[in-house]
Amino acid sequence: MARSYTDVASVKSEPENQVLASAPEPSAFVGGHPLAGGERSGPLAASADLFTGRAWVLTPSPLTSQRALDRGRELVEVCGGVPLVMPSRVHDEVVALTSHLPHVVASLLAARLLDGPEETPLLAGRGLDDVTRIAGGSSLLWSDILRANAAPVARILGDLQADITGLLAALNDLALPGTAAARRACARSWTCWTGASPAAPGSAAARTVRAAPGRPSRARPGTRRRARARTTPPTACGASRTSRR
Incomplete structure (x- = not known):
C-alpha cells in the first residue's frame, strides 16, 4: 500500500x-x-x-x-x-478563467469558420492559428473537464456574454448611417472611458452638443465655445476634439 x-x-x-x-x-x-x-495526446506526444x-x-x-x-x-x-x-475551490475558479474559458472560446471560433465563405482558408494567418490551436484537444477529455467545472465556467461565460453584448451594441451604433448614431457612439464611449454621464438635457452643454452645423445655439455669446471645450466627447474614431477658450 x-x-x-x-x-x-x-x-x-x-x-x-x-x-x-x-x-x-x-x-x-x-x-x-x-x-x-x-492539445496533442498519446505516446507520440510524450516529452x-x-x-x-x-x-x-x-x-x-x-x-x-x-x-x-x-x-x-x-x-x-x-x-x-x-x-x-x-485550496481546490480557488484552483477551479482560476483555471476556469485561464484554461477552460479559452478552450471554449477557441472551439466556438473554430466552429464559426465552417460557415465562412470559401475564401476563408486563403486569408487565415498566424493570428487565427494561435487563437484556435487549442481547439484541437480531445473533445471527450474536454467534455469531462467542463462537466466537472461547470459552475465556475458558466459564471465567467456570463461575464463574457455581458462584455460582448456591450461591444455589439456599440458596433451596431457605429454601423448605422447619420450623425445621430455617431453621437450615440461618442456618448457611450465618453461614459465608458471617463465614468462621466452625458450632459443633462436642457443644460447649456447639452444644447451646445446638440446644435447642428449652421444652427445657432441658444447659449449666450462667448459661452458656446467654452461649453464645447469642456463637454465635447471623443469622436467615434477615438480622438478627442478640443477648442481654445
Whole structure:
C-alpha cells in the first residue's frame, strides 16, 4: 500500500469531495494538477521534460496530513515541476478563467469558420492559428473537464456574454448611417472611458452638443465655445476634439 496518494485531474473539487466521502484514509491524499501538456495526446506526444519548470498545483483538503503534502512536494520536485499550494475551490475558479474559458472560446471560433465563405482558408494567418490551436484537444477529455467545472465556467461565460453584448451594441451604433448614431457612439464611449454621464438635457452643454452645423445655439455669446471645450466627447474614431477658450 502506498503511504500517500495524489491525482493529476484538471478539476480538483470533485475528486476531493469523493475522497472525503469514501476514501478509508483521506489524510493520506493530496490533490494535484500539473499544468503541462498541450492539445496533442498519446505516446507520440510524450516529452522527457514535460514538467520541467511548469507549475504543479497541490490542493490539500482540510484532512490532508502534513506528511502527505510534503510527499506531494517531493514528487513535483523530482519531476522538475514548481509546486504551488492552494485550496481546490480557488484552483477551479482560476483555471476556469485561464484554461477552460479559452478552450471554449477557441472551439466556438473554430466552429464559426465552417460557415465562412470559401475564401476563408486563403486569408487565415498566424493570428487565427494561435487563437484556435487549442481547439484541437480531445473533445471527450474536454467534455469531462467542463462537466466537472461547470459552475465556475458558466459564471465567467456570463461575464463574457455581458462584455460582448456591450461591444455589439456599440458596433451596431457605429454601423448605422447619420450623425445621430455617431453621437450615440461618442456618448457611450465618453461614459465608458471617463465614468462621466452625458450632459443633462436642457443644460447649456447639452444644447451646445446638440446644435447642428449652421444652427445657432441658444447659449449666450462667448459661452458656446467654452461649453464645447469642456463637454465635447471623443469622436467615434477615438480622438478627442478640443477648442481654445
